[in-house]
Amino acid sequence: MATFGRVLTAMATPFDDAGQVDYQQARKLALALIESGSDGLVVTGTTGESPTLSTGEKLRLYAEVREAVGSRATVIAGTCNYNTAESIELSLEAQKRGVDGILGTVPYYNKPPQDALYEHFRTIAEAVPLPMILYNVPTRTVTNMLPDTTIRLSQIPNIVGIKEASGNLDGIAKIIQKSRPGFLVWSGDDSSTLPILSLGGYGIVSVASHLIGKQIQKMIGSFLAGDVQTAAKIHRETLPLVNSLFVVTNPIPLKYALNKVGFKVGKPRLPLVEIDEKSAAVVDAALAASVIDLPIPSR
Numbered sequence: 001m002a003t004f005g006r007v008l009t010a011m012a013t014p015f016d017d018a019g020q021v022d023y024q025q026a027r028k029l030a031l032a033l034i035e036s037g038s039d040g041l042v043v044t045g046t047t048g049e050s051p052t053l054s055t056g057e058k059l060r061l062y063a064e065v066r067e068a069v070g071s072r073a074t075v076i077a078g079t080c081n082y083n084t085a086e087s088i089e090l091s092l093e094a095q096k097r098g099v100d101g102i103l104g105t106v107p108y109y110n111k112p113p114q115d116a117l118y119e120h121f122r123t124i125a126e127a128v129p130l131p132m133i134l135y136n137v138p139t140r141t142v143t144n145m146l147p148d149t150t151i152r153l154s155q156i157p158n159i160v161g162i163k164e165a166s167g168n169l170d171g172i173a174k175i176i177q178k179s180r181p182g183f184l185v186w187s188g189d190d191s192s193t194l195p196i197l198s199l200g201g202y203g204i205v206s207v208a209s210h211l212i213g214k215q216i217q218k219m220i221g222s223f224l225a226g227d228v229q230t231a232a233k234i235h236r237e238t239l240p241l242v243n244s245l246f247v248v249t250n251p252i253p254l255k256y257a258l259n260k261v262g263f264k265v266g267k268p269r270l271p272l273v274e275i276d277e278k279s280a281a282v283v284d285a286a287l288a289a290s291v292i293d294l295p296i297p298s299r
Contacts, residue, residue, distance in 0.1 A: 004074045004101060004133070004160075005039020006203030006220050008186065009210060010047035012251050012258065013061065015266035021057050025264060027068035028297060032263065036293040037213025039203075040074035041065060042103055046140060047207055047251045050078050052269040055090065062097040074100040076133065082107035084120050091128040101131040103163070108141035114149045125156050133205075134162040137188055147171040147178075154179035163188040163205045169195060176200040190216075190242040194235045197223050207254055208242045211261070214293040244286035248279045257283050262296040 011033065014025035030041055043065050044050040044058045053061075058077075066075050077094040079102045080087040091102045104121055112120060125132055134153060138144035144166055151174070153159050164172050165188025176185055176199055184202040187193045193204040197220065209216050215234055223231035245253045251268060256275040258265045260283070267274050275283070 004076065004131075006186075007038055007209055007213060007217050008040040008042055008074075008076065008203065008205045009033045009038040009213065010042045010045045010205055010207055011065075012210065012254055012265050013044070013048040013053065014264070015269065017266065019267070019269060021053070021061065022266065023060060023064045026061060027064055029263065029265065030065045030068050030073075032295050032297075033210065033213060034069060034073045035295055036209075037215075037217040038073060038209055040076060040100070041069070042076045042078060042205055043099075045078035045103055045105075045135075045205075046137070047254065048078065049251065049269055049272070052272075055093075058090065059093055059097055062094050062099050066098040076101045076103050078103045078105065080104040080107075080124060080135075082110050084123055087124050088127045091124065091130065095128065095130055099130070101133060101160070102128060103135050104132045104159075105135040106137065106141045106143050106145050108143070111143050114146055117143070117145050117149050118152055121153050121159065122156060125159050129158065131158050131160045133186070134159060135165070135188065135205075136162060137165040139165070144168075147174040150175050151178045154183040159183075161185060161202065164196070164201075165189050165192075167192065169199065172196060172201070173199045190245070191239060194219065194223065194231060197231075207245055207250055208238065210254060210258060211287075211292050211294055212238055212241060212290065215291070238290070241286040241290045244283045247282045248275060253279060253283050256280060257287060258294075260284070260287060261292055261294065263294060 014022040016022040077099040079091040136145040161184030163186045187196040187204045190208040219231045219234040252275050
């Protein structure tokens with residue numbers, strides 16, 4: 001099983017001025033993220049606007065990012081949706097493009113009950129010989145995968161962890177306490193990283209690491225070294241920027257911020273639109289008060 005790392009960036013998908021995927025810019029962004037603190041990249045997740053990408057675009061992104069980063073970082077493919085058979089098919093194709101693992105998002109729209117969630121992920125895991133990180137994000141999917149379901153799924157060998165974005169710290173503590181040894185919990189919310197680490201969590205699948213990856217690494221490293229004061233200080237200092245990236249639907253503020261600091265990623269695809277003036281002002285203020293870790297390409 002791959003060691004995915006503690007700071008995984010949910011990578012944005014760059015588009016060109018015509019709205020097409022800019023694969024060269026995706027390669028540059030992947031490398032810049034590694035240089036600024038990311039251990040691995042989640043490609044075509046929510047932040048990567050996966051619902052608006054074609055299968056062909058997704059598969060080429062996996063191949064381009066894999067080739068760009070080589071062995072310097074892990075590549076995790078966001079391949080799972082509300083269709084079990086389709087999730088398996090895309091995951092197997094992603095494996096051929098060299099990804100290290102897959103992200104298993106709780107199905108949205110068809111709203112499966114808990115036993116069905118178990119069967120969905122069990123079926124994918126048994127069909128796809130790659131490590132899987134589950135992803136529980138009820139604000140996006142409506143369905144909340146309960147801790148008992150996650151604990152049950154943790155017994156499947158190649159389900160190696162979960163990205164938890166439920167906001168339920170009691171539930172997350174239960175997952176950490178009762179899952180099989182070695183099952184890892186990544187925070188799915190940047191603002192919850194430190195609290196989840198304090199419960200025994202492993203790391204973060206981050207949006208903010210596009211901009212402050214080194215600072216997030218330092219926060220986690222400080223906490224693990226027992227320097228809680230430094231970790232807490234970084235958490236507090238970076239919180240305004242973190243919160244600004246969610247002032248409106250992700251990745252709208254993130255794409256605005258990346259373009260603003262000089263790393264061109266284009267506009268979001270419909271049904272997402274560019275940021276409104278009021279939200280842009282919030283992001284502008286946070287950027288002005290922050291140190292940005294991302295290396296910006298020379299113009």
